[in-house]
Amino acid sequence: DEACPLSGLVHDCVRVEPQDRDRRLWELFETLEFQQVVIFVKLAETALRLEKKLIEDGFPAIAVHAELQEQERSWRQERFKTFEKRILVTTDGQRRVDCERVNLVFGYDAPDTSDTYLRRAAHAGRSAHPRALVTFASSEEEGPFEEIRKELRIHLAATLGA
Template sequence: MSCSLRISPYLPISPPGRLNELLSKKKTELTRCALLALDEADRMLDLGFEPQIAAILGHMRHDRQSLLFSATWPAEVQTLAGRLIAPSHVIVEVGGALATSGRANTSIEQRVLLCDDAGKMEALLTLLEEVVDGSRLLLFTSSKRRCDELTKELRLDGWPALALHGDKPQEERDWVLQQFRSAEHPLLVATDVAQRGLDVKGVAAVINVDCPETSEAYVHRIGRTGRAGEVGRAYTLVTPADARMCDDLVQVLRDAKQEVPPELLRLAAEGRAARYKRYKYS
């Protein structure tokens, strides 16, 4: 990247950390840069990149134009963005994005499967026996280690699974995606690195092996299926440890006019009771 910057490119593209590193080493400068664009702005701000972005802005001219692109725009992220862009900003909404922000695609059939932690693997294998037919399936886990461990378990059991997460070399990630797109390996086990920006046609179903921590993450995960007018399916394995997320999950299901299992309602009530107890005695 340092070599490329020596020729003064018209449009450099970089993650915030790498760009800050180059700026601190005086490998480049942004005093003539008149445009800043942040893609997946909500995710970038939500993941704690605000200080790095603020540092980059300190190297730019004050009359710059700032563009933020996002599929969701929750209130807390709006507050953060307000510190980075001019008060006279303009919001452009495409296809009712703000009205449907945080809502799941109604073309996706959503099912919640309740199990305990010890029985989660058995529940997953039973589900795979039911849904695997050669079509592409995307499985989400909560961590990179969990992603690798689950992929290993599935492969040992004979399932054609590959892993995708941020610690994989770029060459391996490209190969894994090629194998998934061609359906040579139709089971892709991934972390949330794949919940946004992964556009693979014909993903038949998404399986949340580990429940996501926010409703936004849930909506983005299951949004990898049911794209471009197709019908999709989403399955989420929920354990008692996920009680804190159940209220949000119930709301997403109701907004999409999906069936809400009574066991999920019970778990959501337990989660509310636990939060109230913590609040009362804190």
């Protein structure tokens, strides 16, 4: 069903503790092919830190979060939508950026609810390329994420390993 954000999407969960997430994300950027990426985080400060680190390492990244003024947020979203930036770091609850080129979504912080997971999945767009949603989960987050996975009847690809 095209209306379902889970349709045609590869799901994976990588067990990784918070202090190792940056390293693991960079490793996945080296191995996964992507047109555009959306990375979901829970806090604005995490979005800003990740944006800064990605840019320092040469990645075309931009962050959008609730603490930005609406005009700045829109300007940043437009830079992503026009493919000037290929990586969008955003907090949950931000307006969806409808972009056909998004084929990879990361849950840098595991979602708290099934609704949050579904909103993240919706960002994987309508890309003609294979689409994936990769969730990072710590040992503490694994149990709650497993409940979300069961509720939504998500089958994990388990291709990325731990």
